Amino acid sequence: xxxxxxxxxxxxxxxxxxxxxxxxxxxxxxxKPVPASGPGTTETISLSLTSKDSEATIKITKIIVExxxxxxxDEYVIDMTERKVFLGNTHKSLNDLEVxxxxxxxxxxxxxxxxxxxxxxxxxxxxxxxxxxxxxxxxWTIPVKDKGEGEYKFDTFELGEGDHVEINGVEVxxxxxxxxxxxxxxxxxxxxxxxxxxxxxxKISFEEAKKEASxxxxxxxxxxxxxxxxxxxxxxxxxxxxxxxxxxxxxxMFFKTKMVDGKTTSMYYNKQTDITIEQSKSKVKTNGNYWxxxxxxxxxxxxxGSDKTQKIDEKNCPTDFAGWxxxxxxxxxMKAKEMSSKEAEKQGTCLPKDxxxxxxxxxPATAAQ
Numbered sequence: 251x252x253x254x255x256x257x258x259x260x261x262x263x264x265x266x267x268x269x270x271x272x273x274x275x276x277x278x279x280x281x282k283p284v285p286a287s288g289p290g291t292t293e294t295i296s297l298s299l300t301s302k303d304s305e306a307t308i309k310i311t312k313i314i315v316e317x318x319x320x321x322x323x324d325e326y327v328i329d330m331t332e333r334k335v336f337l338g339n340t341h342k343s344l345n346d347l348e349v350x351x352x353x354x355x356x357x358x359x360x361x362x363x364x365x366x367x368x369x370x371x372x373x374x375x376x377x378x379x380x381x382x383x384x385x386x387x388x389x390w391t392i393p394v395k396d397k398g399e400g401e402y403k404f405d406t407f408e409l410g411e412g413d414h415v416e417i418n419g420v421e422v423x424x425x426x427x428x429x430x431x432x433x434x435x436x437x438x439x440x441x442x443x444x445x446x447x448x449x450x451x452x453k454i455s456f457e458e459a460k461k462e463a464s465x466x467x468x469x470x471x472x473x474x475x476x477x478x479x480x481x482x483x484x485x486x487x488x489x490x491x492x493x494x495x496x497x498x499x500x501x502x503m504f505f506k507t508k509m510v511d512g513k514t515t516s517m518y519y520n521k522q523t524d525i526t527i528e529q530s531k532s533k534v535k536t537n538g539n540y541w542x543x544x545x546x547x548x549x550x551x552x553x554x555g556s557d558k559t560q561k562i563d564e565k566n567c568p569t570d571f572a573g574w575x576x577x578x579x580x581x582x583x584m585k586a587k588e589m590s591s592k593e594a595e596k597q598g599t600c601l602p603k604d605x606x607x608x609x610x611x612x613x614p615a616t617a618a619q
Contacts, residue, residue: 312384314444325444327384328358337362338385338444365440366390367608372400373600376438378452384412385444390605392436392456399459400436403429410449414441431459455602474504476516479567480588481601483520488583489547490576496525496546501589501599502568510539513564522597527568527586538562547576547584 301308313328327336328349335349335358349358365388376390394400402417407425409415415422416439418432438454484497500522507514510529517528525546529539532550538561540550549571551560560571572585594601 312445325385327444333358335360336383336385338383338387339363339365340385340387364607367605369393369605369608371600371603373457374602374605375405375453375455376605377406377454378440378450379606382442382448382450384442384446384448386440386442388440388606390438390608392438394433394435395458399431399433400456401429401431401459402436402454402456404453405455406451406453408449408451410447410451412443412446413450414443415439415450415452457600457602474516475507475514476565476567479504479516479518479569481594481599482518482567482569482586483589483593484584484586488585489574489581490579493543493546493576496520496523496544499523499597501594501597501601502527502586510564511535515539515564518568529562529564529566539564539566541566541568543574547574547581549574 299308299310310330312330315326315328317324317326322342324342325338326341327338328334329336330351333354337360339362341362349360351358361383363383363386365386368391370393372393372395392400392402404422404425407415407422409423416437417430418434418437436456440452442448442450481501481503483499483501486498489497497520500520502518502520502525505517505519505526508517508528509515511531515529517526519526525544527541527543529541531539532552537550537552540548540562542548550562551571551573552558552562562571568586569588573580573582574584575581576584589599589601591601591603
């Protein structure tokens with residue numbers, strides 16, 4: 251039963267779905283409709299489905315419902331498997347929907363997924379959630395600095411049935427192999443039809459275009475193989491005063507890789523303080539690796555016979571553990587911490603973040619004429 255509550259518009263249908271699916275001749279099934287509360291239009295529908303193939307099974311996975319008024323139509327997708335009602339992000343109806351069926355007493359969950367927006371930063375990414383809904387119409391505008399260039403690339407792209415992606419009005423069907431630069435704002439759109447199979451994958455990264463180095467080639471953009479590690483700093487306290495000029499300002503970001511005992515490890519560099527954090531191999535092989543900050547401080551725990559969960563290897567990030575050794579003294583409160591967007595902005599640093607949903611939504615993109 252689909253039941254609109256507090257309806258301000260006399261519209262829509264409230265179907266009672268009675269489905270007999272057993273691969274044989276249908277039997278008679280009845281159920282008592284739940285009346286809609288308040289004024290409105292109610293229509294009850296009973297369905298009985300029989301497969302002519304006795305070995306086949308039938309499963310109703312989605313039901314699409316249209317609500318029309320004044321020449322405008324809203325579409326709801328009722329997912330029978332997930333027991334959810336998807337409203338998309340352009341839903342205009344004033345109804346509160348309550349959806350039931352005759353198999354359980356609890357209501358279906360009603361979801362409206364927001365997406366798109368005017369992005370204010372020049373670095374970040376747009377990543378399609380794994381649980382994205384059918385019926386979405388999302389648009390983003392990526393800014394480009396005056397007299398500058400923006401650069402974007404598809405880190406991941408697989409286009410599923412019923413979905414559409416456009417960049418500046420041009421449809422994208424396969425993953426581009428190279429990054430693209432633009433001196434104009436970059437317009438991105440994603441649409442999932444109501445019959446979308448919800449199988450697409452997409453992640454678009456963007457940033458200010460790199461300047462050309464000598465030889466006419468653009469600087470390469472390094473990618474941290476340890477993807478869980480984020481940009482970090484050490485905050486304003488918890489370390490020796492004479493280390494403040496090394497770790498107390500700026501941000502440590504992935505710099506390049508380094509081979510340690512045959513494994514690829516990540517190095518992090520603070521451009522503002524000109525200090526690098528990297529791993530080195532312990533003299534005792536079973537102790538694993540240790541982190542070091544320039545020649546100032548180092549971090550390792552296994553040499554003390556402590557918990558092996560604090561053993562450092564190529565999978566660790568500098569933010570994993572508290573406690574650093576500095577000139578023979580153990581600073582237990584010294585800890586690298588992921589830098590917040592607010593702190594990064596304060597320091598004039600652009601940190602990538604996911605802009606799937608931005609604060610201020612942009613109007614849906616229209617196809618190029």
